[in-house]
Amino acid sequence: MMKLDRVFPFAGLALAACAPAATEHPNVIYVFPDQFRNSSLGFWSDPEYAEQVAWRGDPVHTPNLDRFAGESVVLSEAVSNCPVSSPHRGMLLSGMYPERSGVVLNCMSERPESSLREDAECIGDVFSAAGYDCAYIGKLHVDHPTKNNPQRPGTYVSDAVPEWDAYTPPERRHGFNYWYSYGTYDVHKHPHYWDTEGRRHDVDEWSPQHEVSKAIAYIENRGGERDGSKPFLLMLGINPPHSPYASTEDCDLEGYELYKDKSLGELLVRDNADTSMAKAAAARYYFANVSGIDREFGRLLATLDREGLTDNTIVVFASDHGETMTSHSVTDPKNSIWRESLNIPFVVRYPGRIAHRVDDLLLSSPDIMPTLLGLAGLADRIPASVEGRDFSAVLRNDAVQPERPRAALYLRNLDGKRDAEGLVRGFFPQARGLKTLTHTMELQIDRSGALERVLLYDDVNDPYQLHSLSPAEHPELFASLCGELAVLLRDHDDVWYRERVLSGVLPYDTEH
Incomplete structure (x- = not known):
């Protein structure tokens, strides 16, 4: 008899060793907008990149990401193995597939068994134990919402039924000592966050702009946000271009100017796109947010230059899953095996250590954590619980490399x-x-x-x-x-x- 409605916990997690000298390792910045599909990067329309893939890039304006790609390894075939927000984030943070991480479904109050395991040794735990200052800014969405509202004890963080948003208390932050985050909340121009002390901040600003400003303040250490004697790990979970994307209330207005007068046929250039769908009009707002995120990413990179940190900082631009945007005539933007949903951006810059090229490595979500640890010189600290593989040698193009995955x-x-x-x-x-x-x-x-x-x-x-x-x-x-x-x-x-x-x-x- 089939027994398919079960969760099987994973037993046994390794403990991190004592931290080495903090000055030995680079800073790491991991930026991952939600629902940002790989084709929505302007450089895929450039001949150098276009000849590496069989599909057309979206007609988007992303000059900062284009320049960044020219200094980076660009993966054309990175995969979000379970292309939904929470399961991917569980894999990203823990290096484990969903059954082991605990996050098998998108987290919300009616799914109490889908939540990042408290005993999981996550990326922040390992970097922190290795002497890093660790910061998480933006969307998290790996915790089952509980009635732990710091502002109204004994209640959820809102009166929504079911509740999707969540407050993450200190004991569930997995090594991140600087905190400015929330569970999930899709109001792009009126976001809210809980800080390290659990104080709530309601903001009237487009969320990527606000979050990058907080990240810049952290990097510059304006108010003692971090221990300046340590290298840092900064994870920046941006919500757009995730839906909603139905009007200018949902998008970056500067970016919208680039697309507002273009026809749907000019915007939806993939052969499988259905411009007759009602959702097709969302392309203008989706691409507007793509270009707005590019501008904010440029601000982040400029800060590294200004602070003299560029050469010793690994920067990754990625996403948790893609967006179908009417391809295959489906309304669901994710949770499918079609390329538009499955394929994610993965662009890595590490000056002097990684040479620019396009690579077709089939990187999976659980591979990200061990690969970042390997790039940072912490391969010996990869927990035994990690199911992914360290492909840092592939990114560096070392003389000796691990066998590449066939699938x-x-x-x-x-x-x-x-x-x-x-x-x-x-x-x-x-x-x-x-x-x-x-x-x-x-x-x-x-x-x-x-x-x-x-x-x-x-x-x-x-x-x-x-x-x-x-x-x-x-x-x-x-x-x-x-x-x-x-x-x-x-x-x-x-x-x-x-x-x-x-x-x-x-x-x-x-x-x-």
């Missing part, structure tokens, strides 16, 4: 059953799949565990994934990809492997 795992989970109180218990693993450098495949089941749908794409000859191939007409390809998927599921001890889901299709017990 990246894809996961889609839905709510499990609800109890008598209406709370979600466990999760339903609706789909599993994989992305290789040449193909994409998804297997979807119904609640009984029966195969419901197969998506199979030749990404080389069909980069917009317009034509799903028939497994019956491509039996060798289908069998090969099923073999690769079975290995991934087995290696990560996924619930599909443990429950032998689709065992007649996936060769779990075959040696590969």
Whole structure:
């Protein structure tokens, strides 16, 4: 009998060792706007980059990110394995896949079992133990909301039902000593935050602009925000271009001027975009926020230059998942295996250590934490609990490199059953799949565990994934990809492997 509505905790976490001298390591800044798709970077329209991919870049204006890319390694095939906000963030912070991190679904009050584990050794814990000052600014969205409102004890942080936003108390901040954050709150021009002491700040300013200003103050250490004798880790979780994106009330007005007079056909240039959808008009506001974020990112980089910190600072620009923006005629911007949702930006600059190039490394979300630790010279501190791999040697283009992944795992989970109180218990693993450098495949089941749908794409000859191939007409390809998927599921001890889901299709017990 299928047992698919369960969460399996991970046992055993390594402890960090004593911190080395703080001056040995670089600063690290990780900037990740929410729902920022990889194609929404202007440099993909430049011939140098365009020839590296089979798809067209969006017609966006991102001059600061374009210059940054020219000084960085640009990954064309980075993957958000479970392309939803909370599960990705759980993987980013812990280096573990969702079942182990504890974050299997988007966090909200009716999903008490989806929350970042308090005992997880996260990226902030490791950097802090290594002598870093650690700051988190912006959207977090990995905590199950509880009635811990500092301003009104015994209540949620708002009267919303269900509650999505959350206050993160000090004991759940995982090594971040400077805090200016919130759970999730989609009012871009009237955001709010809780600071290190738990004080709430309600702001009337476009959130990326406000957050970058706080990040600049932290970098400059204007008011003693950090210990200036230590290197720092700064994570900046920006909410836009995440929805809403329905009007100028939702977007950066300076950016909007660039797109307001363009037709939908001029903006939605992907072959699979449906300009007849009502959502198509959102492209103007989405791209406006993309350009606004580029401007704010430029301010951040200028601060590093001004402070003389550029040469000793690793800077990463990434995202938690993509945005379909009418591709495949779907309204859901994420939680699908289509490239627009799955593929994320990942651009890394480390002057003098990383040379500029475009690389097709299939970087997965759990790989980010160990790779950043490796780049910072802290590979020996990667916790035993981490399921991702350290690909810092690939980014540096070292003479000796680890074997590259042949495929990246894809996961889609839905709510499990609800109890008598209406709370979600466990999760339903609706789909599993994989992305290789040449193909994409998804297997979807119904609640009984029966195969419901197969998506199979030749990404080389069909980069917009317009034509799903028939497994019956491509039996060798289908069998090969099923073999690769079975290995991934087995290696990560996924619930599909443990429950032998689709065992007649996936060769779990075959040696590969």
